[in-house]
Amino acid sequence: xxxxxxxxAPENDQPSPxxxxxxxxxxxxxxxxxxxxxxxxxxxxxERGGFTTRGGVLLTVAIFLIALCAWxxxxxxPAILTGEPQSKKTKRANWVLVACGVLxxxxxxxxxxxxxxxxxxxxxxxxxxxxxxxxxxxxxxxLLTPLLxxxxxxxxxxxxxxxxxxxxxxxxxxxxxxxxCWWLLERAALIPPQEPxxxxxxxxxxxxxxxxxxxxx
Numbered sequence: 001x002x003x004x005x006x007x008x009a010p011e012n013d014q015p016s017p018x019x020x021x022x023x024x025x026x027x028x029x030x031x032x033x034x035x036x037x038x039x040x041x042x043x044x045x046x047e048r049g050g051f052t053t054r055g056g057v058l059l060t061v062a063i064f065l066i067a068l069c070a071w072x073x074x075x076x077x078p079a080i081l082t083g084e085p086q087s088k089k090t091k092r093a094n095w096v097l098v099a100c101g102v103l104x105x106x107x108x109x110x111x112x113x114x115x116x117x118x119x120x121x122x123x124x125x126x127x128x129x130x131x132x133x134x135x136x137x138x139x140x141x142x143l144l145t146p147l148l149x150x151x152x153x154x155x156x157x158x159x160x161x162x163x164x165x166x167x168x169x170x171x172x173x174x175x176x177x178x179x180x181c182w183w184l185l186e187r188a189a190l191i192p193p194q195e196p197x198x199x200x201x202x203x204x205x206x207x208x209x210x211x212x213x214x215x216x217x
Contacts, residue, residue, distance in 0.1 A: 023072065031069040032105045038062050039112050089155040096152040103144055107137055126195075160215065167211035171203045178202060 041059045045051045051059065114133040153161065178199055185191045 093155040163214035167207040171207035
């Protein structure tokens with residue numbers, strides 16, 4: 001006679017929704033960073049007229065990791081890839097999140113390529129940028145981000161909105177602690193000057209983690 005525990009076993013092997021979305025988000029971030037790195041290596045090789053042994057090895061490893069991350073995203077099967085029944089509004093809201101990821105990737109690649117002139121490969125480098133690149137990126141962030149956010153909010157269900165709202169509130173609490181504490185400790189010469197992008201990333205990360213957790217529970 002078949003044991004009921006054996007029947008339920010395959011479902012227990014599936015990652016929880018929170019772990020699934022956390023994995024997708026993490027792999028997506030790594031994927032964007034790797035794409036920026038590959039772009040930098042290719043641009044550097046073009047300037048030198050060829051690859052060095054070290055550059056070729058790094059490029060091969062980076063491409064392998066990109067493929068591995070892409071495979072991981074597909075294996076985690078975010079809702080948009082599972083084919084599960086969804087309302088039209090939910091599908092539109094999910095595609096907005098994909099569009100936000102693509103926008104972030106394009107901005108990251110743009111900043112990576114622009115930073116090559118100063119030998120910077122990091123997306124969040126503090127090095128100087130050409131004015132044209134800065135204006136284009138700022139325009140994209142200032143115009144497209146509010147439009148995408150508004151469209152997402154118009155199509156997301158109440159549960160999704162509440163999960164995002166909880167994340168935003170807790171992230172604001174975190175910011176209300178980090179910003180003044182860093183400012184005071186900086187004035188006392190106890191820590192380095194405050195980095196706006198580091199604070200921004202911390203706040204956004206908290207928002208995203210709480211959002212995913214509330215969405216999965």
